[in-house]
Amino acid sequence: MISALMVFTLAACGSNNHSSENRTSKEETDSDTTDVLVVYYSYSGTTEGIAQRLQEKTDGDLYKIEVVEPYPSDINETSDRAEQERESGNLPELAGELPDVSAYDVILVGGPVWTSTVAPPVMSFLEQVDFGGKEVAGFWTDSGNPGNYAADFEAQVEGATLHESFGLSNVSSYEEDELNQELDSWLTTIGTLPETETITGEKTNITITVGDTVITAELNDSKAAQEFKDSLPTTVSMTRMGEHEYYGSLEEPPTETENLQEGYEIGDLAFWTPGDLFAVYFDEPEEAPSGLMILGKITSDMSVFDTMDSSVEMQIKIAE
Structure with missing residues (x-):
């Protein structure tokens, strides 16, 4: 039985980590130059969610492996077909054009664990691509048993410098911050996490004025916060x-999407990406929101919000 074909929902991200399409479409980032290509095959959507996170964190390009003849929705039928493909050596035909890997220095290749090994679509991709002179690392998702995935994957990659592989079990069990920490740790280990992912601690002091009340805050040095800083002064209803x-x-919402998280700390200034809204959090929520980019934090007394009107104009500017 294919251990990783259980359908997981990434929205509740969770798992245990292990370290050691069809030639489909290539989705590029806004950047014209990148050293990293993230390649993946996904059956249920779990591996796809991880691949998309890796692409965002590395500022890389994304390539989805797809097969000409899709696998059945029935898990048992898919398991039988995959076993036949492996035993016969007749790996699935991939759809679309293969990516030009010569344009990249580092290639991350991921997929689900099927019957304790690499899924045939990923095998087919590895068989057809020349990784000579490249740096390659594998990643996978599984439902509790990674089997021989790492060793089998590495045995198929020829001519490349292999980095430590990385796996996540039961992805849906992870908390958002825990999952991000696992991915960041792996990317740091293999040297593909851009320096911009790490906040250096430099702050920009700002003021938020509501009527006669002046609130002080500070912005962090994330790219989104710097975009917000560049839009100041501004007035937000x-x-x-x-x-x-x-x-x-916001009149000028951030275009950067980075370091998304679920939940916040009291006093956080944030941009809520699902609704494109600027938010000031002054107390605990009934339910933790997801898709937040933290821009900064209030540094003054937050009791002023207790008696504030339901609709206010906030004048925000860099502190003098």
Whole structure:
């Protein structure tokens, strides 16, 4: 039985890590130059979610492996077909053009664990691509048993410098911050996490004025926060939500999407990406929001929010 064909929902990200399409479409980032290509095959969507996170974290390009003849939705039928393909050596035909790997220095290749080894679509990709002179690392998702995935994967990659492989078991069991920490740790180990992923600690002091009340805060040095800084001064019409936040639309919302997280700390200034909204969090929420980019933090007394009106104008500028 294919251990990784259980359908997971990445929204609740969780798992245990292990270290050691069809020639489909290539999706590129906004950057014209990148050293990293993230390649993946995904049956249920779990590996795809991990690949997309890796692409965002590395500022790399994304290539999805797809097969000409899709696998059945029935897990048993898929398992039988995959076993026949491996035993016969007739690996599945891939759809679309293969990526030009000569344009990259580092190639990350991922897929699900099927019957304790590499899924045939990934095998087919590895068989057809020349990795000579490249740096390659494998990643996988599984439902609890990685089997021989790492060793089998590495045995198929010829002519490349191999980095430590990385696996995640039961992805849906991970908390958002835990999953990001696991991925960041692996990318740091293999040297593909851009320096921009790490906040250096430099802060920009700002003021938020509501009527006669002046609130002080500081922005971090993430790319999104720097974009927000460049838009200052600005006035934002903010609406109160319950007893924990104010939110409003920015005239110039950040274009960068990085370091997304679920939940916040009291006092955080954030950009909520699902709704493209700027948010000021002054108390605990009933339910932790996801898709947040933390821009900074309030540094003054937050009791001023207790008596603030339901709709306010926040004038935000760099502190003098």
